[in-house]
Amino acid sequence: MVEQDFAVVEDTGLKARTTFQATRQAAAAVRNLGDSTKAELLNNLAERVLAQRDFILTENQKDLDRMDDSDPKKDRLLLNEKRIEGLAQSLRDVAQLPDPSGGVLLERTLEQGLKMQKIAVPMGVVGVIYESRPNVTLDVAALCLRSGNACILKGGKEASFSNACLVQIIHESLDKFKVPAAAVTLLPTDRKYTQEMLTATRYVDLIIPRGSEALIQYVRKNSLVSTIETGAGVCHTYVEKSADLEKAAAIVVNAKVSRPSVCNSLDTILVDRAVVKDFLPKIKDGLAAHDVEIFADEIAYQILQSVDYPFLQKAQPEDFGREFLDFKCSVKVVDGLTEALAHIQEYSSRHSEAIVSEDTEATETFLSEVDAAAVYANASTRFTDGAVFALGAEIGISTQKLHARGPFALEKLVTEKWVVRGDGQVRA
Amino acid sequence: MVEQDFAVVEDTGLKARTTFQATRQAAAAVRNLGDSTKAELLNNLAERVLAQRDFILTENQKDLDRMDDSDPKKDRLLLNEKRIEGLAQSLRDVAQLPDPSGGVLLERTLEQGLKMQKIAVPMGVVGVIYESRPNVTLDVAALCLRSGNACILKGGKEASFSNACLVQIIHESLDKFKVPAAAVTLLPTDRKYTQEMLTATRYVDLIIPRGSEALIQYVRKNSLVSTIETGAGVCHTYVEKSADLEKAAAIVVNAKVSRPSVCNSLDTILVDRAVVKDFLPKIKDGLAAHDVEIFADEIAYQILQSVDYPFLQKAQPEDFGREFLDFKCSVKVVDGLTEALAHIQEYSSRHSEAIVSEDTEATETFLSEVDAAAVYANASTRFTDGAVFALGAEIGISTQKLHARGPFALEKLVTEKWVVRGDGQVRA
Numbered sequence: 018m019v020e021q022d023f024a025v026v027e028d029t030g031l032k033a034r035t036t037f038q039a040t041r042q043a044a045a046a047v048r049n050l051g052d053s054t055k056a057e058l059l060n061n062l063a064e065r066v067l068a069q070r071d072f073i074l075t076e077n078q079k080d081l082d083r084m085d086d087s088d089p090k091k092d093r094l095l096l097n098e099k100r101i102e103g104l105a106q107s108l109r110d111v112a113q114l115p116d117p118s119g120g121v122l123l124e125r126t127l128e129q130g131l132k133m134q135k136i137a138v139p140m141g142v143v144g145v146i147y148e149s150r151p152n153v154t155l156d157v158a159a160l161c162l163r164s165g166n167a168c169i170l171k172g173g174k175e176a177s178f179s180n181a182c183l184v185q186i187i188h189e190s191l192d193k194f195k196v197p198a199a200a201v202t203l204l205p206t207d208r209k210y211t212q213e214m215l216t217a218t219r220y221v222d223l224i225i226p227r228g229s230e231a232l233i234q235y236v237r238k239n240s241l242v243s244t245i246e247t248g249a250g251v252c253h254t255y256v257e258k259s260a261d262l263e264k265a266a267a268i269v270v271n272a273k274v275s276r277p278s279v280c281n282s283l284d285t286i287l288v289d290r291a292v293v294k295d296f297l298p299k300i301k302d303g304l305a306a307h308d309v310e311i312f313a314d315e316i317a318y319q320i321l322q323s324v325d326y327p328f329l330q331k332a333q334p335e336d337f338g339r340e341f342l343d344f345k346c347s348v349k350v351v352d353g354l355t356e357a358l359a360h361i362q363e364y365s366s367r368h369s370e371a372i373v374s375e376d377t378e379a380t381e382t383f384l385s386e387v388d389a390a391a392v393y394a395n396a397s398t399r400f401t402d403g404a405v406f407a408l409g410a411e412i413g414i415s416t417q418k419l420h421a422r423g424p425f426a427l428e429k430l431v432t433e434k435w436v437v438r439g440d441g442q443v444r445a
Numbered sequence: 446m447v448e449q450d451f452a453v454v455e456d457t458g459l460k461a462r463t464t465f466q467a468t469r470q471a472a473a474a475v476r477n478l479g480d481s482t483k484a485e486l487l488n489n490l491a492e493r494v495l496a497q498r499d500f501i502l503t504e505n506q507k508d509l510d511r512m513d514d515s516d517p518k519k520d521r522l523l524l525n526e527k528r529i530e531g532l533a534q535s536l537r538d539v540a541q542l543p544d545p546s547g548g549v550l551l552e553r554t555l556e557q558g559l560k561m562q563k564i565a566v567p568m569g570v571v572g573v574i575y576e577s578r579p580n581v582t583l584d585v586a587a588l589c590l591r592s593g594n595a596c597i598l599k600g601g602k603e604a605s606f607s608n609a610c611l612v613q614i615i616h617e618s619l620d621k622f623k624v625p626a627a628a629v630t631l632l633p634t635d636r637k638y639t640q641e642m643l644t645a646t647r648y649v650d651l652i653i654p655r656g657s658e659a660l661i662q663y664v665r666k667n668s669l670v671s672t673i674e675t676g677a678g679v680c681h682t683y684v685e686k687s688a689d690l691e692k693a694a695a696i697v698v699n700a701k702v703s704r705p706s707v708c709n710s711l712d713t714i715l716v717d718r719a720v721v722k723d724f725l726p727k728i729k730d731g732l733a734a735h736d737v738e739i740f741a742d743e744i745a746y747q748i749l750q751s752v753d754y755p756f757l758q759k760a761q762p763e764d765f766g767r768e769f770l771d772f773k774c775s776v777k778v779v780d781g782l783t784e785a786l787a788h789i790q791e792y793s794s795r796h797s798e799a800i801v802s803e804d805t806e807a808t809e810t811f812l813s814e815v816d817a818a819a820v821y822a823n824a825s826t827r828f829t830d831g832a833v834f835a836l837g838a839e840i841g842i843s844t845q846k847l848h849a850r851g852p853f854a855l856e857k858l859v860t861e862k863w864v865v866r867g868d869g870q871v872r873a
Contacts, residue, residue: 041790045814125835131824133834140846141816222846241665243847264869271871384864386473388569396559396867405872406561406863407553418568418650418860419671420848432846435834436812439824441692443699444833 033213037142037169037220039199044141044167047200052116054194059112059159062190063105066155069186070101076182077151084175089278090149094176104155107410111159114409117428118165132438137431139165141222144214146171146236148228151179158187158201160412164430167200169214169221174206215240222432227413230340245421245429247413250280250368251340252398255357255383257374258289262296264395265373270303271397272371277344280414281369281391281401284341286348287357293317293350298324310345312336317348338364354379358386365389368416369398390416390423461641465570465597465648467627472569472595475628480544482622487540487587490618491533494583497614498529504610505579512603517706518577522604532583535838539587542837545856546593557870565859567593569650572642574599574664576656579607586615586629588840592858595628597642597649602634643668650860655841658768673849673857675841678708678796679768680826683785683811685802686717690724692823693801698731699825700799706770708842709797709819709829713765714776715785721745721778726752738773740764745776766792782807786814793817796844797826818844818851 050058066073077096084091096104123135143166147153154170161168172180184203191198204210214221218241226236230249237246254272256265272283288296297320304311305327312332313321321329336347337360351357361370371393372383380394391401403411403424412429415421421429478486494501505524512519524532551563571594575581582598589596600608612631619626632638642649646669654664658677665674682700684693700711716724725748732739733755740760741749749757764775765788779785789798799821800811808822819829831839831852840857843849849857 049813127828127833127835131828237669243845245847261869267869267871275872384866385477389862391863391865394866396865396870397872399872400555400559400865400870401863405555407555417671419673422861423863433850434817435819435829435851437819437824437828438812438822441689441695442824442828443695444703444825444827 029207029209030213033204033210034217034220036199036202036204037214037217039197040142040167040169040202041220043197043200044139046196047162047167048118048139048141048165050162050165050194050196052119055116055163055165056112058162058190058194058196059108061193062155062159062187063108063112065186065190066101066105066108066183070098073101073179073182073186074098076178079178080151080176090175093150094179096151096179100152104152107152107156108159111156111163111410111427114163114427116163116165117431122433127437129442130440131442134436135433136436138434140430140432142167142169142220143430144169144171144221144224144242146211146214146224146226146228146232148173148232149175151176151183153227154180154183154203155187156410157412158184160410160427160430162200164427166430167202169202169204171204171211171214172206177206212239215242218242225413245413245415245419245425246417248280248368248416249340249366250282250398250401250414250416251284251338251364251366252281252369252371253285253287253357253361253365254283254371254373254398255287255351255354255361256289256292256296257354257357257372257376257379257383258291259376259379260289260292260296260373261375262292262299265296266299266303268371268373268395268397269300272399273304273309273346274307274344275397275399278342279399280340281398282342283346283398284339285337285364286346287351287360288317288348289357290316290350290352294320297321297348301326304328304346307344312345312347314347314349316350321348340366354382358383361387361389366416368414369393369401371396371398390414457635457637458641461632461638462645462648464627464630464632465642465645467625468570468595468597468630469648471625471628472567474624475590475595476546476567476569476593478590478593478622478624480547483544483591483593484540486590486618486622486624487536489621490583490587490615491536491540493614493618494529494533494536494611498526501529501607501610501614502526504606507606508579508604518603521578522607524579524607528580532580535580535584536587539584539591539838539855542591542855544591544593545859550861555865558868559870560866562864563861564864566862568858568860570595570597570648571858572597572599572649572652572670574639574642574652574654574656574660576601576660577603579604579611581655582608582611582631583615584838585840586612588838588855588858590628592855594858595630597630597632599632599639599642600634605634640667643670646670653841673841673843673847673853674845676708676796676844677768677794678710678826678829678842678844679712679766679792679794680709680797680799681713681715681785681789681793682711682799682801682826683715683779683782683789684717684720684724685782685785685800685804685807685811686719687804687807688717688720688724688801689803690720690727693724694727694731696799696801696823696825697728700827701732701737701774702735702772703825703827705772707827708768709826710770711774711826712767712769713792714774715779715788716745716776717785718744718778718780722748725749725754725776729754732756732774735772740773740775742775742777744778749776768794782810786811789815789817794844796842797821797829799824799826818842 836854
């Protein structure tokens with residue numbers, strides 16, 4: 018297994034560079050696979066994953082055995098029959114997506130009859146750094162291969178047996194289609210390899226960190242390779258004074274409790290002073306049913322106390338701009354749209370932001386002024402998702418503005434290349 | 446003037462943040478200008494530049510007076526009547542370009558009837574770091590304003606009087622259209638401000654370094670803000686064995702001598718062993734006429750020596766992968782396409798690469814396998830240019846793969862935003 022190959026090597030830097038170089042060379046082989054071959058390869062991989070389910074479960078069990086039962090990551094690490102079937106289905110779904118590479122984006126005849134084309138080409142080598150979920154290993158490999166890219170995977174230590182086993186199965190499919198195994202390279206879990214990858218500008222074209230805010234900050238600070246940050250979401254929902262308060266309550270409760278561990282879940286409720294007394298009692302039961310702890314500003318605290326909200330705290334300054342990722346949220350009362358916009362500009366991580374309002378002008382101002390990847394009127398921020406947005410399997414949700422913003426998928430794993438054909442032309 | 450405002454301030458960090466914050470706020474005003482207003486503003490600016498030519502020439506002279514006559518940067522710094530007319534014409538040209546912001550890129554109805562749009566929106570605040578040419582000040586400001594962005598300019602010390610004067614004129618136009626002056630902010634030349642801008646992730650959305658390789662490396666290493674590298678060009682031309690050697694000679698000479706100081710000029714000639722004896726004598730006169738110094742590998746050295754090439758050196762390893770930016774180039778003899786591709790993969794900066802060949806298969810392999818922003822068959826690499834590619838005024842030539850690759854213009858100064866309108870929808 019890849020893991021063991023590396024374990025005996027002393028000079029991480031040298032070994033890493035040799036590895037990256039092999040992946041760079043394998044990228045050419047992947048780029049030259051035809052559209053239908055890439056689809057066949059992924060369907061073949063889906064078959065193999067199903068056929069080797071016992072092997073996968075055995076290796077996954079080794080990872081599970083090392084983790085404490087109380088660890089919340091245990092469920093994300095777990096594979097079972099049903100999840101393995103889901104993995105195979107995902108591979109088949111990606112196989113059916115259109116190939117984003119090879120298309121002619123622009124065609125022009127330039128001065129002196131030069132023929133110019135701008136074409137979509139694979140990125141080359143894509144590095145992905147991720148944490149405990151082993152399904153990411155298959156998802157990323159599938160998306161990269163589908164778009165003609167090689168990839169370097171840096172998974173979490175806690176999933177090392179699962180990841181190594183899945184990559185071994187991927188290598189069997191690659192081998193069948195005469196693609197070098199290095200086209201999907203799993204790095205050892207030693208953090209030194211992350212550092213090596215972040216500086217390997219000649220071998221790696223793009224790095225995507227998927228994981229905690231700490232990981233993303235580390236990558237931002239240390240990477241010399243271009244990155245797409247898939248990041249933290251500090252998400253607000255603003256209940257404007259004209260809001261239908263029943264709708265507002267349903268949206269706020271959904272945005273908080275439907276899946277608090279994900280980046281598009283609600284962190285802070287902004288409520289217009291004009292409606293705060295009527296509004297807060299309406300979310301009391303919905304939030305209390307999930308033991309949601311509320312960090313409330315002074316006015317909100319008094320109102321929630323008066324209705325005996327059971328999990329109430331006084332908000333501290335650090336409770337605003339905080340990504341809770343838990344059954345917790347903060348509440349702030351604002352004097353209208355301008356203050357709400359200023360608060361969001363100050364504290365948002367520019368992921369997903371919502372307004373609930375029946376006033377068209379206020380709504381459109383909010384949608385236009387708020388600088389975030391996704392902005393909502395009268396809907397839950399929880400909808401920010403590649404599958405919901407009908408993009409196909411999602412690589413991540415980008416919180417940066419270059420190249421990909423918001424949920425992004427296969428189509429963003431390509432770059433452009435200008436091809437110019439002449440007959441001896443020189444520039445004046 | 447901006448320059449003097451800053452001179453009294455001690456705490457660079459604090460002053461810089463206040464400045465960036467003002468630009469961030471001004472960005473909203475620019476974003477909300479209508480298409481025709483932005484065009485009018487730039488036409489107004491063109492008028493003002495012409496009307497104030499004496500002021501511009503006086504301030505430019507102060508910069509020129511500080512520079513030694515032998516400095517090759519002096520010509521780039523110089524403004525005269527004709528160049529000022531060119532600046533005004535550029536502004537009018539940008540005014541006529543279509544506004545890249547505001548367009549709906551995608552429209553879908555999602556689950557539960559949610560209406561989703563992906564729209565093109567301005568980046569927000571664009572930072573540009575550049576060196577001696579004062580025309581960049583107007584070009585960048587114009588492109589940013591046209592696309593609805595504010596900008597922060599960090600020009601070179603040697604052009605500080607010229608830049609401050611041009612920004613003052615820009616501010617007059619902004620004032621006429623009720624846009625805050627901070628929408629186009631010129632930073633003091635003190636390098637500390639560059640460092641502050643590179644870490645101002647909350648206020649600056651994109652940084653574009655335009656200049657030397659040293660500047661670009663510094664930015665790559667230190668920036669926490671997303672960047673588009675407009676970079677160094679280590680450009681090869683490969684003379685394949687089937688090449689029409691007359692065409693090849695014309696292309697190689699043009700690629701080297703027509704403007705050696707720019708990034709798309711030739712650095713290394715790769716010649717097939719089968720034709721090297723016939724080929725090198727054909728470039729002798731064309732290169733010698735410009736005193737081009739050739740750093741030749743052993744075989745090429747012998748051939749060039751036998752025809753008495755006057756400016757001949759033995760190539761050292763560091764002469765390959767070197768960007769000369771001067772009347773200098775290196776020559777290497779290769780054993781066919783495979784070796785040429787391997788050399789380019791190892792040494793190219795992925796800017797512009799060319800093959801000269803009459804063999805369609807070799808040509809297409811080259812165009813497909815070479816990983817560069819622009820690849821050429823039977824033409825000079827000197828064509829890599831936004832104006833030549835008919836993109837309108839160029840911001841730079843990107844050597845990275847994310848967002849913009851090769852010559853890029855106005856259309857790349859926007860990002861995407863997902864706007865979702867609902868009626869109370871929550872996620873299951």
